[in-house]
Amino acid sequence: MAREKRTEQLFVTVPSFFRCPISMDVMKSPVSLCTGVTYDRSSIEKWLALGHNTCPATMQTLPSTNTTPNLTLRRLIHLWISQADITPAISKQEAADVINGEFDSNSLTKMIGFINSSEENLKFVALSNHAVPKLVEAFAKSDSMRVLELIVEVLDLISMENAVREKLNELILKSDGITDYLSSFNLVLQKGNTESKVKSARILELMAVNSDSQRKIAEKAGLLHELYSLCSVETETSAVEAGLSALLAISTSRSVKKELIRFGMVKTVGKILSGYDYSSAVRAVIEKSLKMLEMVATCTEGRGAISEDRECVVEIVKRLMKCSRAATEHGITVLWSVCCLARDGTAQENVAKVNGFTRVLLVMQSDCSSNTRLMCGELVKVLREKNMKSNLAPYETKTTHITPY
The missing domain is CATH 1.25.10.10 (Leucine-rich Repeat Variant)
Structure with missing residues (x-):
């Protein structure tokens, strides 16, 4: 129990400059662009691979897309991790057991640690046949805010995979369970911490891929107003930007x-x-x-x-x-x-x-x-x-x- 409480606290008190501006997660391999902004290597490589020639944080055009390892920041992150006594990532077999078992704050925390350990682990969860359906089901049924926030974190981590986005739309936007699922997003946007609100908005933006999904999200009672509140009430830049991005994606009618x-x-x-x-x-x-x-x-x-x-x-x-x-x-x-x-x-x-x-x-x-x-x-x-x-x-x-x- 003490270890669980200590681990949960870490997700709240992570120094902001240890987080990647794209994924908002602790950087495993921090690299800097010529603009001086540092990102996690996997996140910025995905951004550049999509054909972007700008710095995501500043939107400056990049004269060069070369990255430089930020060794000082990497040492600081490793020092913080060692002092925080973060539990090592679980094995693939243990991760599979977590996916096939019941989700609670402890099992979800282990899954997040596993996903953050490597790109291979992220794909292992993202491409699992059972992970997304079970996460969706648990998200719709759970009445624990902590569990809802952790599920949002897992979905945010794996949602950049095309297969995950397609599965989310299939399971949520085209099923009878859409009401409960979007109600859970509503709840996180109302009562969750700022980080969870930002990630919820990002997931909703990714889900708004066509007129049907845009309409269903926009018509969910209260959801549009909560996204509006994210950019009108919250003061953190990341929250304002996430709220605006999600609203731009769904406000087509x-x-x-x-x-x-x-x-x-x-x-x-x-x-x-x-x-x-x-x-x-x-x-x-x-x-x-x-x-x-x-x-x-x-x-x-x-x-x-x-x-x-x-x-x-x-x-x-x-x-x-x-x-x-x-x-x-x-x-x-x-x-x-x-x-x-x-x-x-x-x-x-x-x-x-x-x-x-x-x-x-x-x-x-x-x-x-x-x-x-x-x-x-x-x-x-x-x-x-x-x-x-x-x-x-x-x-x-x-x-x-x-x-x-």
């Missing part, structure tokens, strides 16, 4: 977008944009926040809510050319939607008052997409008229105050 607008998503995104600094560490959050606004701006209600929120409009303008090309293009699309498509005079004036005319011109002259350049052209025409009517200063060529991304 107009009814869901209208529900998010009713919750106050536009105001929430405005606060996110104004509350975060301009560091590269929060780039993904800013990009997804602006992408969220672009998504809700595709419906009349969304454009109206954005136009009415002066803080949100002002923050969009301030973020142009300050984060990344993707963030800037999302921002331009939103401004075009409210200023040109909706022709909202209040939004036009608010953009003009914060030097939006100059910033849009800068974007137009930058390395942006052709579609973005066309939207910039229409915005320039509208904002030029507002500038002239409000006697604002003409276009100023001194633009060194705007730092390009």
Whole structure:
């Protein structure tokens, strides 16, 4: 019992810089990219193998995808593990016994230790015929929050395997047990720790692979609001990003977008944009926040809510050319939607008052997409008229105050 309590405590008190920014698990082989960010080797190799040429944490384009072992951090992790007296990973036979037995906090903790030990062990569990079905069943039936959190951790670890994602959709989204399963996700998002909430959101995002799964997740009573709360109430960057990512994955219908607008998503995104600094560490959050606004701006209600929120409009303008090309293009699309498509005079004036005319011109002259350049052209025409009517200063060529991304 003492060993179980000590092991459970370790999952709560792991130093944050020992965790991989992608998997959120303790790094076994920490390696650094040229951006200076360190990841677990297996996680970053999967990211790069998918064809990405950016750093996941900063979204900076990588001039080189070479990785350098972070030996100092590896020594620190090994020292922490030895001092924490973490139980060595169980054998494959013991892992098989755990999979075929009853799940409790002790057996699930052993399985997590086994999976974290090697990529081979991860695949052993992920490709097991019984692991995912039994985890799903236990997740639907358990009334222990600790057990639910541990199951979420196991599913998060193995969900990157294609076979697992397919099996999850088959067992959960296309079966009679979907209600109970999604109710358990709801419970974890309501009462679980922040780490479990983040992992739950990630799993739901992976499950939202088609219109059917997106609809079923979005229509589950309370689940949409809990994901919204993750990015509106939680303060940790990882939680905000996970909430936004999951909502972007499932909010494809107009009814869901209208529900998010009713919750106050536009105001929430405005606060996110104004509350975060301009560091590269929060780039993904800013990009997804602006992408969220672009998504809700595709419906009349969304454009109206954005136009009415002066803080949100002002923050969009301030973020142009300050984060990344993707963030800037999302921002331009939103401004075009409210200023040109909706022709909202209040939004036009608010953009003009914060030097939006100059910033849009800068974007137009930058390395942006052709579609973005066309939207910039229409915005320039509208904002030029507002500038002239409000006697604002003409276009100023001194633009060194705007730092390009």
